[in-house]
Amino acid sequence: MKIEEFPMLQEDLIYLDNGATTFKPKCVIEKMNEYYETYSANAHRGDYDISFKVDKEYEDARETVRKFINAKDKESIIFTSGTTESLNMIATGFFRKFLEPNDEILITKSEHASNVLPWFRLQNDCGAIVKYIPLDQSHYVTMENLKKVVTPNTKVIALAGITNVIGDERPMKEITKFAHEHNIFVVMDGAQSVPHRKTDVQDLDIDFLAFSGHKMCGPTGIGVLYGKKELLEEMEPVNLGGGMNESFDSPEEMYYKELPTRLEAGTPNIVGAIGLGEAIRFLEKIGMDNIEAYERHLRKYALDKLVQIPHVDLLNIEADGGILAFNVDGIFSQDVAYYLNKYKICVRAGNHCAKILKSEVGVTNSLRVSFYFYNTENDIDALVELLENKEKILKEML
Amino acid sequence: MNEELRREIIMEHYMQPKNRHRPNEDTYQMVNTNNASCIDNLDIYVKIEDQKIKDICFEGEACAISTSSTSIMIQNLIGKTIEEAKEYIKNFENMLNEQPYDSKQLKEGIVYEEIYKQGNRKHCADLPYEGIKKILDSYSQK
Numbered sequence: 001m002k003i004e005e006f007p008m009l010q011e012d013l014i015y016l017d018n019g020a021t022t023f024k025p026k027c028v029i030e031k032m033n034e035y036y037e038t039y040s041a042n043a044h045r046g047d048y049d050i051s052f053k054v055d056k057e058y059e060d061a062r063e064t065v066r067k068f069i070n071a072k073d074k075e076s077i078i079f080t081s082g083t084t085e086s087l088n089m090i091a092t093g094f095f096r097k098f099l100e101p102n103d104e105i106l107i108t109k110s111e112h113a114s115n116v117l118p119w120f121r122l123q124n125d126c127g128a129i130v131k132y133i134p135l136d137q138s139h140y141v142t143m144e145n146l147k148k149v150v151t152p153n154t155k156v157i158a159l160a161g162i163t164n165v166i167g168d169e170r171p172m173k174e175i176t177k178f179a180h181e182h183n184i185f186v187v188m189d190g191a192q193s194v195p196h197r198k199t200d201v202q203d204l205d206i207d208f209l210a211f212s213g214h215k216m217c218g219p220t221g222i223g224v225l226y227g228k229k230e231l232l233e234e235m236e237p238v239n240l241g242g243g244m245n246e247s248f249d250s251p252e253e254m255y256y257k258e259l260p261t262r263l264e265a266g267t268p269n270i271v272g273a274i275g276l277g278e279a280i281r282f283l284e285k286i287g288m289d290n291i292e293a294y295e296r297h298l299r300k301y302a303l304d305k306l307v308q309i310p311h312v313d314l315l316n317i318e319a320d321g322g323i324l325a326f327n328v329d330g331i332f333s334q335d336v337a338y339y340l341n342k343y344k345i346c347v348r349a350g351n352h353c354a355k356i357l358k359s360e361v362g363v364t365n366s367l368r369v370s371f372y373f374y375n376t377e378n379d380i381d382a383l384v385e386l387l388e389n390k391e392k393i394l395k396e397m398l
Numbered sequence: 399m400n401e402e403l404r405r406e407i408i409m410e411h412y413m414q415p416k417n418r419h420r421p422n423e424d425t426y427q428m429v430n431t432n433n434a435s436c437i438d439n440l441d442i443y444v445k446i447e448d449q450k451i452k453d454i455c456f457e458g459e460a461c462a463i464s465t466s467s468t469s470i471m472i473q474n475l476i477g478k479t480i481e482e483a484k485e486y487i488k489n490f491e492n493m494l495n496e497q498p499y500d501s502k503q504l505k506e507g508i509v510y511e512e513i514y515k516q517g518n519r520k521h522c523a524d525l526p527y528e529g530i531k532k533i534l535d536s537y538s539q540k
Contacts, residue, residue, distance in 0.1 A: 332459070332460065332461045332462065332465075333437070334437055334438075334461040335461050335462045338461075338516075338519070349437065350437040351437060364437075364459060365437050365459065394409070395405075397462060398405055398408055398409070398462060398463070
């Protein structure tokens with residue numbers, strides 16, 4: 001990977017907010033421009049050459065995604081607008097049909113809002129009950145704690161593969177094995193894990209997976225819903241309309257197409273899907289294992305330096321993702337973020353959409369630094385140098 | 399006002415804000431004010447008697463700008479009638495929005511005279527005012 005491949009890395013910036021979104025390499029931008037400039041037609045038409053090319057590129061992107069997560073069936077890959085839409089489709093399109101009053105949904109307090117609110121709504125709508133798997137001292141999910149809260153009523157376990165504030169990785173394979181022995185479905189929010197390590201849905205035996213393109217060098221507005229084919233067959237389309245119907249005459253006679261089209265009503269985000277396909281090819285060239293190893297190295301490098309600073313309070317000394325959450329003692333996180341911004345360092349301040357996490361970690365707001373493979377030790381050195389001097393922060397934060 | 403003095407005043411109000419506590423009687427009206435674009439979140443309590451602001455206090459989490467702005471607002475609005483307070487707020491917001499304003503009337507409030515240059519922090523300075531206006535408006539309508 002060369003820095004020159006990313007236009008944004010030519011800017012005078014140190015970007016450490018990759019948990020929010022990531023920069024796009026030129027090849028992704030060019031691949032999308034190519035669609036707009038040379039074959040800008042709709043999908044599912046195929047009556048003329050450029051439209052035929054759209055279908056080919058769009059379906060090629062689907063195949064690229066399938067291989068990337070090692071899904072068995074191409075029909076298991078549904079393009080959505082992102083993780084949020086995918087998780088909402090899983091909750092509303094699939095589980096609303098199956099869950100009965102007092103059925104239990106297990107999540108944790110460190111989930112992102114997108115993996116909390118759709119389940120809360122199910123609780124309000126159909127009387128299912130959202131329960132929390134207790135986290136251990138390092139805010140991890142352990143099998144022991146999971147087993148403690150599973151009951152005969154547990155029907156779903158919905159967890160982030162890696163969480164977005166703590167950055168802990170969940171033992172998804174073990175969880176899935178245990179869950180399936182007890183007839184429980186497993187939903188994985190892959191927003192923070194799929195971009196950063198190899199994901200093999202068959203090996204994990206996961207039932208549903210959701211992830212976003214823009215967090216992995218792809219464009220915004222595109223994401224993926226993966227589901228086992230037999231489960232997606234049962235999923236009620238949330239959206240009805242063009243493209244997904246086979247025929248219709250009256251409310252009694254509506255016939256839908258097969259997967260995956262049935263779950264992709266309307267003109268899809270064609271250019272987004274094509275861009276995501278290209279982003280995946282880019283990541284695969286680097287190698288997902290290399291990305292994971294390098295980010296682990298960067299995290300350790302940063303951690304070793306940050307723990308030396310007495311006024312930096314780390315929330316997640318132990319973590320697997322390239323995420324560090326911390327506060328500068330006595331200074332509101334947002335003020336520190338503004339200070340770093342003066343030196344063109346981009347970090348996130350706030351609750352990071354994990355609003356029920358505060359009761360777990362005892363901290364409402366924090367700074368979050370999140371790495372991607374294009375970050376360097378120099379980026380970390382610059383950050384550490386600015387954080388070391390508390391007087392300077394207080395002096396310059398306004 | 400020079401930058402160093404502005405900074406000093408803001409830091410003083412941030413580190414030791416005026417009336418940062420919850421009221422100990424129930425004659426106060428409360429309004430929560432938060433910023434959609436950031437994480438500031440304040441509860442502001444106002445005690446009004448005979449169309450006059452008797453007391454204001456606050457609690458919550460907010461950045462240096464929001465916290466200091468709340469403290470300075472409290473210092474300047476206690477003792478004013480509702481109409482005088484509204485006049486002050488209008489003047490203050492004119493300053494934030496680069497409209498003509500009377501700097502004398504604002505007293506320490508003018509420490510934010512250049513905050514408009516930092517687009518996202520302008521809202522932080524205005525946050526307590528957005529909150530208290532809701533309470534004052536509800537009085538005017540009575």
